Amino acid sequence: MKIGLYFGSFNPIHIGHLIIASHVMNNTDLKKIWFIVSPQNPLKQSHSLLNEYDRLHLVRIATEENLAFTSSDVEFRLPRPSYTIDTMAYLREKNRSDEFSVIMGSDSFQNIHKWKNADKLLSQNNLVVYTRPGFEVESAAPNITVLADAPLLQISSTMIRNYIRQGKSIKYLVPDVVEKEIIHSGYYRK
Ligand SMILES: Nc1ncnc2c1ncn2[C@@H]1O[C@H](COP(=O)(O)OP(=O)(O)OP(=O)(O)O)[C@@H](O)[C@H]1O
Numbered sequence: 302m303k304i305g306l307y308f309g310s311f312n313p314i315h316i317g318h319l320i321i322a323s324h325v326m327n328n329t330d331l332k333k334i335w336f337i338v339s340p341q342n343p344l345k346q347s348h349s350l351l352n353e354y355d356r357l358h359l360v361r362i363a364t365e366e367n368l369a370f371t372s373s374d375v376e377f378r379l380p381r382p383s384y385t386i387d388t389m390a391y392l393r394e395k396n397r398s399d400e401f402s403v404i405m406g407s408d409s410f411q412n413i414h415k416w417k418n419a420d421k422l423l424s425q426n427n428l429v430v431y432t433r434p435g436f437e438v439e440s441a442a443p444n445i446t447v448l449a450d451a452p453l454l455q456i457s458s459t460m461i462r463n464y465i466r467q468g469k470s471i472k473y474l475v476p477d478v479v480e481k482e483i484i485h486s487g488y489y490r491k
C-alpha cells in the first residue's frame with residue numbers, strides 16, 4: 302500500500318497538521334497517512350516537550366475518526382534523537398509490501414541538507430513537499446512531488462503552547478477532543 306509518513310513532534314497536534322494530511326490524501330495516490338510522533342527532533346530543544354506518550358495520545362484521539370489516518374510510536378523504540386533516515390530504514394525493513402513517501406513542508410525541504418545523511422534520504426525515498434510561504438520549491442526529481450496549493454494556516458504548536466500558558470482559548474486551533482484532553486490534564490500550563 303502507498304503510505305504517507307508525516308513526521309513531527311506534535312507538541313501538540315493542531316488543525317494545521319490535519320488539514321495538510323487531508324490535502325495530501327486528496328491530491329496524491331497515497332492511501333493512508335501515518336502520523337509519526339518523534340520523541341526528540343534532532344534540531345529542536347527538548348524543554349516544553351510534553352511526554353511522548355501524552356503527545357501520541359493526543360495524535361491518536363485527533364485522528365481516530367479518520368480511517369485513513371494512523372498514529373505511530375515507531376520512533377519511541379529507536380535511538381534518540383529521531384533521525385528520519387534511520388526510521389525509514391527500519392520501516393522499510395518491517396513493511397516490505399508497503400511503499401512510503403515522506404511528507405514535509407518546503408521550509409523543512411530547504412533545510413534538509415542539515416539532516417542526517419540528507420543525500421541518501423533524498424535519493425532513497427519518495428517525498429511529498431507542500432509549499433509554505435517564503436519557501437518556494439520546484440520539483441527537483443521524479444521521486445519528489447510538490448503540492449503548490451496546500452491550504453495553509455499560520456498556526457504552530459508553539460503558538461498553542463503560548464496561548465495555554467497565557468490562559469487564552471485554543472478552541473478551533475485543535476480538534477475539540479484534543480482541547481478537552483489538554484484542559485482536563487492541565488498540559489502546557491507552565
Ligand atoms: N500550520 C502549519 N501548516 C503546515 N505545516 C505545518 C504547520 N505547522 C507545522 N507544520 C509542519 O508539520 C510538521 C510537524 O510539525 P511540528 O510537530 O514540528 O509542529 P510545529 O507546529 O511546527 O511545532 P513547533 O511550533 O513546536 O515547532 C513539520 O514539518 C512542520 O513544518
Ligand SMILES: O=C(O)c1ccc[n+]([C@@H]2O[C@H](COP(=O)([O-])O)[C@@H](O)[C@H]2O)c1
Pocket residue numbers: 308309310339342343344345383384385386409415416417
Ligand atoms: O533526520 C534528521 O536529521 C532530522 C532533522 C530534523 C527533523 N527531522 C524530522 O522531521 C520532523 C519534522 O521536523 P520539523 O523541524 O519540521 O518540525 C521531525 O519530527 C523529525 O522526525 C529529522
